[in-house]
Amino acid sequence: MPIKLPSDLPAYDILSNEGVMVMSDDQAAHQDIRPLQIGLLNLMPKKIQTETQFARLIGATPLQIELTLIRMTEHQTRNTSVQHMDAFYQSFQDIKHRKFDGLIITGAPIEHLPFEEVTYWDELIEVMEWTQTNVHSTFGVCWGGMAMIYHFHRIQKHMLDAKAFGCFQHANLNPASPYLRGFSDNFVIPVSRWTEMRQPEIDAAKGLNTLLGSEAAGPCLVEDSAHRALYIFNHFEYDSGTLKEEYDRDVAAGTPINVPMNYYPDDNPAMPPENRWRSHAHLLYGNWLNQIYQSTPYDAEHIGL
Numbered sequence: 001m002p003i004k005l006p007s008d009l010p011a012y013d014i015l016s017n018e019g020v021m022v023m024s025d026d027q028a029a030h031q032d033i034r035p036l037q038i039g040l041l042n043l044m045p046k047k048i049q050t051e052t053q054f055a056r057l058i059g060a061t062p063l064q065i066e067l068t069l070i071r072m073t074e075h076q077t078r079n080t081s082v083q084h085m086d087a088f089y090q091s092f093q094d095i096k097h098r099k100f101d102g103l104i105i106t107g108a109p110i111e112h113l114p115f116e117e118v119t120y121w122d123e124l125i126e127v128m129e130w131t132q133t134n135v136h137s138t139f140g141v142c143w144g145g146m147a148m149i150y151h152f153h154r155i156q157k158h159m160l161d162a163k164a165f166g167c168f169q170h171a172n173l174n175p176a177s178p179y180l181r182g183f184s185d186n187f188v189i190p191v192s193r194w195t196e197m198r199q200p201e202i203d204a205a206k207g208l209n210t211l212l213g214s215e216a217a218g219p220c221l222v223e224d225s226a227h228r229a230l231y232i233f234n235h236f237e238y239d240s241g242t243l244k245e246e247y248d249r250d251v252a253a254g255t256p257i258n259v260p261m262n263y264y265p266d267d268n269p270a271m272p273p274e275n276r277w278r279s280h281a282h283l284l285y286g287n288w289l290n291q292i293y294q295s296t297p298y299d300a301e302h303i304g305l
Contacts, residue, residue, distance in 0.1 A: 107142030
């Protein structure tokens with residue numbers, strides 16, 4: 001089954017050309033199926049790039065997905081056109097009456113700020129509390145995951161001396177987890193952050209289970225069953241060239257940055273980068289959607305009850 005997207009959303013043509021099954025609203029109306037309602041709260045500056053990355057992953061399963069793009073109500077993006085935001089996004093205040101089978105909260109390039117100094121922090125607290133009554137399963141990504149684990153467990157992020165940047169080797173710490181079905185024992189995941197979560201602090205919190213971790217980059221994927229949530233601090237959703245774009249941007253701006261480790265062949269930025277995480281990215285998000293499908297109420301109004 002395909003993912004349902006507006007036919008004029010940029011991701012529609014991009015994913016269609018890649019062979020991802022997509023369908024328009026008109027096509028979906030002819031199917032007598034309850035699609036999974038998945039929301040994407042997109043906090044990243046490059047909205048189109050991020051929405052395409054996540055649509056690619058959640059549109060690759062046999063399940064029919066209806067994706068709703070969500071923005072913070074008062075925060076105005078400076079990197080995506082007003083026309084795109086008005087056409088395809090709804091504010092949280094406009095959709096908070098709805099029930100969702102799943103919600104993804106993306107990262108945001110505001111790691112240097114204490115959570116309480118983020119301009120939309122109060123509304124994000126409202127979002128996170130709302131997930132407990134209106135969302136069956138929530139997936140917090142990078143800063144989004146750090147915000148959730150801080151809100152629900154008061155586990156603080158810590159600044160790094162140097163940016164963790166590149167493709168880091170990770171280990172499968174819980175092969176029996178349904179979220180890791182089909183995972184290898186070890187694999188690489190793109191990492192791009194100035195902050196970290198610390199495993200002893202996660203271990204000290206009640207009800208958290210670390211599923212993926214790295215000796216070099218620390219904990220990666222944490223399950224919080226009491227809050228029906230997963231927190232991932234790294235970027236399975238990245239395209240092959242996303243780290244390259246970040247590296248080239250910083251080099252052009254004169255910002256001190258290391259070549260992303262274990263990313264280019266022979267660590268040579270003149271060579272095309274290699275994608276060695278794509279299959280595990282699809283596995284993780286496919287497993288997440290399958291768990292939602294297996295456990296969410298058929299009547300969406302019963303979500304959270």
